Amino acid sequence: MLAAKRALAAAGLLSLINTPLWVGLAGGPLWLHIAFTALLTALYLALHIRPRRLPEGGRLQVMMGGRELLVLSCPVLLVQPVLLVSACTRWKHLFSLGRRIGAIALSLLLVAALLTNGFLRLMFTCQRLRILWRVLLLLCWWVPVVGPLLLIKACSLAQAEYRFEAARAQLQVLRRDSQVCATRYPLLLVHGIFFRDWQLVNYWGRIPKALIQNGATIFYGQQQSAASVARSAAELARQIERVVAATGCEKVNIIAHSKGGLDARYAISCLGLAPRVASLTTINTPHRGCVFAQVLLKKLPGGLVRFIATRYNKLFAKLGDDDPDFMAGVQDLTARRCAQLAQQMPASDGILYQSAMSVMKRPGSAAPPLNLSYRLVKKYDRAENDGLVALPSAQYGKFLGCLRADGKRGISHGDMIDLMREDIPGFDVREFYIGLVRDLKARGL
Structure with a gap:
């Protein structure tokens, strides 16, 4: 059915772009020519403007519209030169040489405009089209054989993304009224080292939006990007007190990634925050540290380490940190x-402690620098890892298991946020967190 519709659409597109040819062939008064041209x-x-109508609308409609333009335009572009040459040869007595050249140029320009529209739609909206694919498309779109193959790949990625997101949208509609993430206590998402809770670029990607859509109330840790565990914990403790005071919620459910899990544990055990915390879920947190970090600090030249630390501290001081301390943060991860x-930091009574971890299957599971550090962790920590943290180091409290993806991809430290x-x-990382929070709600937390 879809193939038949697309064939009809391609035939219609072929008619549209040959408007100069049809107008030249058609007889009748001038007003009829004008009306016919205006209609086409x-x-x-x-x-x-709208090559394809979809119930989802928004970004997905723009993306799939781009795919539709490419799918329709490519075969038309192959047929069009043959059609034009045949038509202009058969009816050459009706066209001067100038009109023939003009008709050919205009029709090809119309197809090129559709291709450009489709190309730009995919480039700007397809999230599965990674940077490498975008660069290749920009550089090689004009190359015979290579260009069409790249466009086919882009269309395939867009189709896969649409099916995935459409299925998620249907699932969201089914559970919209259930508010499965409406926990008794609000969530506090705590970031790891070398990041901040920026408003423009969310550390947690698409996760917060998915949780909020399902009823969650979310706050963020707001600690600095790099500092000792004790100092980050103090900043986290102040944020928790602010959240409790502002909402009257009494407690929070902490979900912490990477070093954020250590910061949260310190705040609970050493800074008197136990009465303010209902649960702590750590994600890929190095509870037993990173052996490879310890080895690197020993082996790297001291001057290089100090240079990196100084540059980092200056940069993040400009980006919003009060007093970043690269070395203190890294040393607390050894x-x-x-x-x-x-x-x-012993576990406190009355708090649910749980942890989860993911592992990469090979260096290619992640982009730099995790593809490089993966080998270092495997060498020095001698265990499966996510590119930074070894599997045994991440297990604390009730261990929820090790997450693995299908095929060779693996799930990196960054993938978990x-x-x-x-x-x-x-x-599906969003569904993973929805499942976590759904369980907290089921526990009455």
């Missing part, structure tokens, strides 16, 4: 220092 022009512009911290906003086959 309106249809052509309508195709540009295995030796985490062992010392563990003695100071939707860093690249990427849909991973066999793993």
Whole structure:
């Protein structure tokens, strides 16, 4: 059915772009020529504006409209030169040489405009079209064989993304009224090292929006990007007190990623925040530290480490940190220092402690620098890892399991916070967090 519709649409598009030819062949008064041209022009512009109607609308409609333009225009572009040459040869007595050249140029320009529209729609809206694919498309779209293959790949990625997002949208409609993430206590999302809670770029990617759509109330840790565990914990403690005072919620459910889990544990155990916390869920947190970080600090030249630390501190001071401390943050992630911290941070009674972890399957599972650090962690920590944290180090409290994706992809440290906003086959990070929070609600938290 879809193939038949697309064939009819392609035939219609072929008619539209050959408007100069039909007008030249048609007889009749001038007003009829003008009306016919105006009608075909309106249809052509309508195709540009909305090439495909979808119930989802928004970004998905723009993206799939771009795919539709490419799918329709490519075969037309192949047929069009043959059709024009044949028509102008058969009816050459009706066309001067200038009119023939003009008709050919205009029709090809009309197709090129549709291709450009479709190309730009995909480039700006298809999230599965990674940077490498975008660069290749920009550089090689004109190359014979290579260009069409790249366009086919882009269309395939757009189709897969649409099916995935459409299925999620249908699921969301079904559970919209259930408010499965409306927990008793609000959520506090705590970021890891080297990041901040920026408003323009959310550390947690698409996760907060998905949780809020399902009834969650969300706040953020707001600690600095790099500091010692003790200092970050103090900043986190102040934020928790602000949230409790502002909402009257009494407690919060903390979901912490990476070093944020250590900051949260310290705030609970050492800064008197236990009465303010209902649960702590740590995601890919190095509770036992990172051996590879300890080795690197020893092996790298001291001057290089100090240079990196100084540059980092200056940059993030300009980006909003009060007093960033690169070295203090990194040193608190070493295995030796985490062992010392563990003695100071025993689990508090009355709080649900749980943890989850993911692992990469190969270096290609992630972009730099995680594809490089993956080998280092595997060498020095001697365990499966997510590119930064070894699997045994992440287990604390009730272990919810190790997350793995289908195929060779794996799930990296960044994937667990939707860093690249990427849909991973066999793993939906948004649904993972919805499941976490749904369980907290079921526990009455």
